[in-house]
């Protein structure tokens with residue numbers, strides 16, 4: 001087996017509990033709008049916000065506008081601004097899973113190159129890494145629209161890594177394990193959150209419950 005040289009980490013729900021943060025941030029945004037005069041209950045508004053996010057995608061920039069329009073409110077910059085502020089203020093609570101910074105440092109000391117590899121919008125993903133205080137630990141950060149086999153292959157090519165010399169670690173087997181494995185990565189399924197029990201996770205080379213298990217698993 002070739003010697004492992006590089007370890008790639010998914011960002012969301014792998015380095016930090018993204019889903020929990022998103023719930024918190026959205027709830028605070030809703031509370032702010034209600035406090036500033038939106039005449040509906042927080043629970044009701046939160047539910048509506050979720051359906052807007054589902055319909056327009058999480059990276060759509062105007063969720064609050066659409067939400068208000070749904071209530072027949074044409075444009076209310078006061079409500080929108082208060083929601084946006086509350087959402088961004090919540091980002092102050094972004095912290096990595098407690099074992100992540102130490103494990104990344106340990107892997108680097110052991111001579112591995114460490115990378116972030118994530119699906120999403122590049123500036124948003126960098127924003128998360130910087131707020132988490134993790135960005136300086138990665139040799140490079142790869143952000144893509146689609147985590148498919150072509151993308152994984154292109155990353156290996158760019159870094160001149162051969163199959164078996166790179167590992168991919170992530171929480172979502174469908175995009176972190178299956179295509180990465182096809183491209184020649186050693187794959188690690190982090191069994192946390194919504195996808196902890198996905199059947200595809202068992203196709204990973206390793207399944208772990210915490211990032212701190214990595215140095216033992218990837219010897």
Ligand SMILES: [Mg+2]
Pocket residue numbers: 010011012013014170171172
């Ligand atoms: Mg993820």
